[in-house]
Amino acid sequence: MKKLNISARELAEFVYNEGDLNLRFIDKRVLQEGIRLHQYIQKSYKKEEIEVFVKSNIRFKTFDLTIQGRIDILTYNDNLPHVIEIKSTSMPLDELEIDSNRAYLAQAKIYAYLFAKTNNYKQVMVSITYINRHNESDTKRVSRIFLYEELTTFFENTIQAYLTFITIISDWQDNKMESIKNLEFPYERYRKGQSELIDHTSSAVTGNKKMFICAPTGIGKTLGTIYPTLKGVTNSNERIFYLTAKTVGKQVARETFSLLREKEDLKFRTLTMTAKEKICINDECKCDPTHCVYTKNFYQKLKPAMEDILVSVEDLYYDNIVSYAKRHEICPFEYQLSLSMYSDAVICDYNYVFDPRVYLRRFFDVNASQITLLIDEAHNLYDRACNMYTASIRAYYIMMIKNQVMDHEKIQELSSTVLSTLKQYHENLNRNSINFQTMQDLDESLLKAVKQLTDLLSDYLEENKDEEFSEAFMNSYFELLNVLRISEYYNQDFIVYIEQYRDNSTYTIRCLNPKEVIKQMTDRVKSSVFFSATLYPINYYIDVLGGQASEDEQIVLESPFKQEHLNLVVNTSISTKYRDREGTKNQISFLVNHLIRKDGKYLVFFPSYAYLELVFDDFTKHHEYEGTILKQERSMTLKERESFLGHFDHSKRNVVGFVVLGGIFSEGIDFIGDRLNGVAIVGVGLPQYNDYRNVLKRYFDEKYNKGFLYAYIYPGFSRILQAVGRVIRTEDDVGVALLIGSRFAQKQYNHLFPKHWSHYKKM
Ligand code: SF4
Secondary structure (H helix, E strand, O other): OEEEEEEHHHHHHHHHOOOOOOOOOOOHHHHHHHHHHHHHHHOOOOHHHEEEEEEEEEEEOOEEEEEEEEEEEEEEEOOEEEEEEEEEEOOOHHHOOOOOOHHHHHHHHHHHHHHHHHHOOOEEEEEEEEEEOOEEEEEEEEEEEEEHHHHHHHHHHHHHHHHHHHHHHHHHHHHHHHHHHOOOOOOOOOOOOHHHHHHHHHHHHHOOOEEEEEOOOOOOHHHHHHHHHHHOOOOOOOEEEEEEOOHHHHHHHHHHHHHHHHHHOOOOOEEEOOOHHHHOOOOOOOOOOOOOHHHOOHHHHHHHHHHHHHHHOOEEOHHHHHHHHHHHOOOHHHHHHHHHOOOOEEEEEOHHHHOOOOOOHHHHOOOOOOEEEEEOOHHHHHHHHHHHOOEEEOHHHHHHHHHHOOOOHHHHHHHHHHHHHHHHHHHHHHHOOOOEEEEOOOOHHHHHHHHHHHHHHHHHHHHOOOOOOOHHHHHHHHHHHHHHHHHOOOOOOEEEEEEEEOOEEEEEEEEOOOHHHHHHHHHHOOEEEEEEOOOOOHHHHHHHOOOOOOOOEEEEOOOOOOHHHEEEEEEOOOOOOHHHHHHHHHHHHHHHHHHOOOOOEEEEEEOOHHHHHHHHHHHHHHOOOOOEEEEOOOOOOHHHHHHHHHOOOOOOOOEEEEEEOOOOOOOOOOOOHHHOOEEEEEOOOOOOOOHHHHHHHHHHHHHHOOHHHHHHHHHHHHHHHHHHOOOOOOOOOOEEEEEEOHHHHOHHHHOOOOHHHOOOEEO
């Protein structure tokens, strides 16, 4: 007998979902609203009548199935059990019947069957309660009584329709668990530090913990985290999410799973997620049946498309997903989302887990206790998460809406209300001759107006769904929805930031510290491992990434590379402070010129474009260089970036590139061997002083008494570690790193030098 767990909802949707896909106006807030409306209806029932768990073991042919789910409401009418499913909708309620949506009814009938079977009832009443998405007092209930025999026949037919699919899944699960049992490390020896990384990751995964690991370059951290996580998988429902900030990280993780497949015969299906705009196979991403043929009959075509790919592909990624999607004429983006449910590991960007707009509710709104998060390059997560939880109301958005929906009086009126509030803020800033102001509390009346405006817009879009709306208009609508969404997370780690923008003001809800939202998500999963070569100082990252210093483990591993391979030199005689830059630019050019006299390829890092330009001009004016001189521009196309990096290939001899710290050339690029012989870093990497940074500094002062450290010094030093880390990528690499700046003589900076920099020389 083959054992298999299935959720009632998954079963019903897989077999009975039908119709076209229409994502054009869908926003995740609609789903949140659905949850709220569920709770609104459930409120009038007793605690024991809501979210009633049902589970049954059923033998069907060669399967031992465990089917389970939660009934929205379960009551009794004169001893007759009554299963109620709640569904929110924007359709007119008088048009809806019990079987208007086959998947909804199927889900309720499966619950009724499971309940009747376990409790020996001869019949069950099944109801669907529809609730109007825009008016919670508008509801409709439709009911029917089903005999147990009817429910049994229905259930068996449903399972029969699912049989091919469950056969594929169950065969896969058996092979998967067997392959994990036999899985060996794919190399004869570990890299230096790698076995420690494996032991720590293993302890996090098997002990259901959160762990923060600073794992320097060269340890082999991708394999060093994936391998022990796989070995820690003890049941077939467990899943790994490998999260990265950059495409290159996704590629390395994918290759690591492929290596384990090839060398160790691992059976573990992986899905590498691609963003919608990139995987869309149309010229324009307009996701509704009038524009996109791949939405047509999506749900009927999905089942054969899933069966087709899952029998033969273990490494799901862009190429094969698009190819199968084309073969079955379905949207590749939604196809990949459906495939994720049947993938053992999902390799994706941070936003699929942490961004409130796009996180994968199908995993993280239900029971996520079987998921392990491997969070690569975790030093990036603070900035990324702050951006995910920051949203603005701009006059531009409101004007866009006002000008597009001219014929709607109420929309015009509400748009004017929002605009006039922004204008008042603007006048207040002017009156006080200030550029910005902050507030601790949200402007509830402004948000109320925005809520009313977006509700009306949502109805308007629904009513005019065949009309063409410009991208700018749709984006404005979505941005306003985002403001409302972010306002729901508002707490003491956020601030309202109002600033001048042209002749108006912008109202922004800014996240200063995303620790709570990250914590909430990582609390839901089985275990989380945050790791990076520059997760340092580790206490800072624990504070801003939702860890708890007293509970979560913190590991700092040593660099596997020989110290003497990096010639680390620190010049503390030149001031790089803002006021001194003009006066010291020629000294810096001189040092750069001295560094690059030796044949090779070099990068010179600056904290800002302005500083880069200053020294670049001086250098090109006063020094002759026989190699190629490159400069990073403020914006560069993909082709321009590739061309820049092309100068650092093995065939080129002498190159120097002037670049900015924390920019596109300072991390995520492997300059192996003689692709890079050295770097110079000008200054201590401090982010630019500005109003916002100072707000951040005040916040961190109040919170941890570490304002300057958390807002300036640590983020800056992380960029320096990244830049120096470009030089030595393998144990055979050798090179030089020159740090320039008088502040490196100060304790607060040189105390941050990691252990493997202890050999540095002063110049
Ligand atoms: S193929 Fe493109 S346009 Fe069509 S539904 Fe998918 S993402 Fe949208």
